[in-house]
Amino acid sequence: MRLLEVVLAAASLASAAVTPSPDEQVVYDGFKVVRVNVTDGLPSLKSKIASLAQTLELHSYADHMDVALAPSDVAAFEALNLPSDILDEDLGASIAAEGPLVSFNSIAEVGANALPSDSWFNNYHPYSDHLQFLKDLQSALPQNSEILEIGASYEGRQITGLHLWGSGGSGSKPAIYIHGTVHAREWIATMVVEYFAYQLVSGYGNNATIKGFLDSYDFYFFPVVNPDGFSYTQSNDRLWRKNRMPRSSTSAKGTDINRNWPYKWEVSGGASTNPSDEDYRGQAAGDTPEVKVLKAFTDKLAAGKGIRLYIDFHSYGQYILLPYGYTCSKRSSNDAKQESLAGTLQAAIAKPYGKRFTYGPICSTLYAATGGSTDVSDIASFPVCTLIGKRKEPLTRLLQYMTDVAGTTYAWAVELRGGGSGSSGFVLPPSQIRPSSIEIWQGMQALIPSL
Ligand SMILES: *[C@@H]1O[C@H](CO)[C@@H](O)[C@H](O)[C@H]1NC(C)=O
Numbered sequence: 001m002r003l004l005e006v007v008l009a010a011a012s013l014a015s016a017a018v019t020p021s022p023d024e025q026v027v028y029d030g031f032k033v034v035r036v037n038v039t040d041g042l043p044s045l046k047s048k049i050a051s052l053a054q055t056l057e058l059h060s061y062a063d064h065m066d067v068a069l070a071p072s073d074v075a076a077f078e079a080l081n082l083p084s085d086i087l088d089e090d091l092g093a094s095i096a097a098e099g100p101l102v103s104f105n106s107i108a109e110v111g112a113n114a115l116p117s118d119s120w121f122n123n124y125h126p127y128s129d130h131l132q133f134l135k136d137l138q139s140a141l142p143q144n145s146e147i148l149e150i151g152a153s154y155e156g157r158q159i160t161g162l163h164l165w166g167s168g169g170s171g172s173k174p175a176i177y178i179h180g181t182v183h184a185r186e187w188i189a190t191m192v193v194e195y196f197a198y199q200l201v202s203g204y205g206n207n208a209t210i211k212g213f214l215d216s217y218d219f220y221f222f223p224v225v226n227p228d229g230f231s232y233t234q235s236n237d238r239l240w241r242k243n244r245m246p247r248s249s250t251s252a253k254g255t256d257i258n259r260n261w262p263y264k265w266e267v268s269g270g271a272s273t274n275p276s277d278e279d280y281r282g283q284a285a286g287d288t289p290e291v292k293v294l295k296a297f298t299d300k301l302a303a304g305k306g307i308r309l310y311i312d313f314h315s316y317g318q319y320i321l322l323p324y325g326y327t328c329s330k331r332s333s334n335d336a337k338q339e340s341l342a343g344t345l346q347a348a349i350a351k352p353y354g355k356r357f358t359y360g361p362i363c364s365t366l367y368a369a370t371g372g373s374t375d376v377s378d379i380a381s382f383p384v385c386t387l388i389g390k391r392k393e394p395l396t397r398l399l400q401y402m403t404d405v406a407g408t409t410y411a412w413a414v415e416l417r418g419g420g421s422g423s424s425g426f427v428l429p430p431s432q433i434r435p436s437s438i439e440i441w442q443g444m445q446a447l448i449p450s451l
């Protein structure tokens with residue numbers, strides 16, 4: 001079930017090696033993406049799925065769980081006799097259909113010091129080209145922007161962002177602060193964040209509405225806050241999630257950066273203490289290089305003009321997630337406004353393609369609304385708010401940090417497209433990049449004037 005086991009299994013199939021070499025490739029050919037309905041409680045289902053040696057859990061919900069079912073586990077899975085539906089017949093084929101990573105050199109630029117071509121949004125690209133893309137955006141609006149290299153990841157990559165501002169000058173307005181791809185495999189998030197930045201850069205000189213956005217806020221875009229993990233998804237394992245930091249006394253690599261923020265870190269539930277798990281929280285609060293860097297930068301923004309809006313873009317499932325997260329008995333002081341803004345965002349996202357993003361209701365509402373004894377016992381054993389639109393997903397320490405410590409007015413996570421029949425979830429064909437980006441840009445244009 002755990003990724004390390006997939007890696008080990010792949011290694012032992014290939015070479016009978018006990019420890020995977022750093023160059024180990026993980027192949028998902030013949031894996032099926034299967035949605036399993038919860039009938040007997042999620043913990044019971046999780047332990048059954050965990051008995052399948054090479055099968056990988058993708059997302060868990062209160063009422064169902066998506067898994068990547070390995071070919072070698074099919075017989076054992078069928079013997080479990082679980083109610084399930086196949087979402088994707090061949091995950092390997094879907095990964096292949098994402099296409100080769102298209103190098104930046106083949107993307108035409110409109111002219112010297114001009115915008116890169118928007119054909120950038122037709123394909124996925126290597127990590128190094130994302131850095132170049134940000135630099136090219138910066139040079140297309142040189143008086144109103146800067147590249148930010150805020151500090152190094154575990155493997156030494158600079159966490160890189162683009163800062164845009166308007167007529168008031170750099171740092172003169174409250175921040176709209178955007179993160180993407182903290183979970184390395186959520187590739188669509190990188191492209192959606194870049195599209196948002198691209199629209200602001202391209203519109204500033206010729207569109208009064210967009211100029212108004214930049215004149216009202218300083219924007220900070222970090223399309224890839226987990227560069228080591230993201231690079232690893234491109235070189236070795238498409239479904240890697242965490243960072244790539246080793247720990248003493250275990251061969252398992254990686255900490256979930258989203259579970260490592262130094263706020264309510266010690267609260268049990270919503271994160272794992274097992275280094276092999278996908279949501280491993282680390283050995284101590286904020287002990288990953290990435291969180292140290294991101295926290296320091298966040299604190300700087302908070303100490304400046306403050307953070308009006310923070311969004312952490314993830315995939316998948318189409319959700320707008322609001323605080324509170326670490327407890328079910330507390331709500332944000334501006335909860336009513338948050339829900340109303342989330343409704344505005346939801347309606348605007350749905351306009352171009354009819355995609356419905358679910359927002360709230362937050363924990364206590366759901367606690368009352370979902371009823372069933374299974375759900376209630378799940379929540380009780382899982383003190384981090386678990387159910388958003390029936391989804392068993394803790395709101396992370398990060399949103400709480402942003403809200404309670406950094407004083408962010410609205411700190412949200414948005415889960416983008418993916419999941420559902422015919423979809424592998426994290427793996428979306430390139431034809432989904434543009435519509436995913438357009439609907440979020442539509443949403444942002446409705447949200448920003450309402451903040
Ligand atoms: C799983 O649950 C969904 C939603 O209730 C339902 O539509 C689907 O038919 C169920 N699948 C199976 C195999 O029971």
Ligand SMILES: *[C@@H]1O[C@H](CO)[C@@H](O)[C@H](O)[C@H]1NC(C)=O
Pocket residue numbers: 203206207208209210445
């Ligand atoms: C400004 O850009 C927005 C978003 O692309 C668009 O809807 C609007 O029509 C543009 N306004 C003008 C005057 O071009």
Ligand SMILES: [Zn+2]
Pocket residue numbers: 183186314315
């Ligand atoms: Zn995520």
